[in-house]
Amino acid sequence: MRQLEKSAAPDSLKENAERWTARYLESGQRTRPWAIDAIKQALASETAGKCAYCEAKMLAVSYGDIEHFRPKRIFPELVVEWANLTLACSRCNQAKGAKWDPALPFVNPYEDAIQEHLSFLGPLVFGVSDRGDYTLNELELNDSHRVEARDRTLREIEGLLRRYESSQGYTRDRLGELIDLQMQSGDFTAAVLTYVRTRKAAINLSGPQTANTM
Ligand SMILES: [Zn+2]
Structure with a gap:
């Protein structure tokens, strides 16, 4: 994991976020308003086409999965909140799922100083904080x-x-x-x-x- 910087939200998201969120909530979370090319492309350029968590390079054709840092099942109102979106590989995405512990949040590559939570030695990752340990273990970064x-x-x-x-x-x-x-x-x-x-x-x-x- 390395530090990422949030880019400007795509225009289509800025214009439609409120409407898309309302429809998502009304439909019982059945729509997928985040799954549009403009969002995927903007996120792919933020992460250089890599998983935001494990940094595995993903296929340009798939761009991996759009990932909700705060899980959409628990925070449905953040379903197209730009600051809550990134890209993750399917391994990280599935491992993270709807896990959310407010006392021990996952390390956020956009907001946290990575070196305060994780360190790297050769091919291995080590946790240097409780949140780093939690993130490392839950995402199985050393599988x-x-x-x-x-x-x-x-x-x-x-x-x-x-x-x-x-x-x-x-x-x-x-x-x-x-x-x-x-x-x-x-x-x-x-x-x-x-x-x-x-x-x-x-x-x-x-x-x-x-x-x-x-
Ligand atoms: Zn990953």
């Missing part, structure tokens, strides 16, 4: 599927870093761009950034001859 996927991504970035360090000129520049891209919008950014930072610190500690390789 084998996700740990293996994060591990694969870290191996790829390590491969790129090694090639970067041993190359020069144009190739080195291109590899540098690839590494930047992976750090900004690839999957598992939180784990990747921590890995690269830790590795860079280790290189700097190892001596001045390799201090400026990144």
Whole structure:
């Protein structure tokens, strides 16, 4: 999980939110006013097409599931509240379901300082607060599927870093761009950034001859 910033709500949502919410409540929560392309696309650009919780990259064609941070079953009046919407992969979405404990809310990637709740070491995630522990456990952020996927991504970035360090000129520049891209919008950014930072610190500690390789 990494920090996300809320963008401006799509115009169609701003114009229709009240009407859509009223219809949703009147219909006994049977309509799906959030499931429109403008909403999905705006959320996909906020999250770089990744799950807001586990940061798995999702297929561009599906955009994953629209996720209600405060569950719509408990907070039906927030069904198209822009600040309550994000994207999640189906694993996180299903694991989170309608769970809501006001005393221990899930870590919110838009509102909370992630590092106060979760830390990353290699492919693993650790809770550093009660809310971090709760989020980690409920969303199963260290299940084998996700740990293996994060591990694969870290191996790829390590491969790129090694090639970067041993190359020069144009190739080195291109590899540098690839590494930047992976750090900004690839999957598992939180784990990747921590890995690269830790590795860079280790290189700097190892001596001045390799201090400026990144
Ligand atoms: Zn996820």
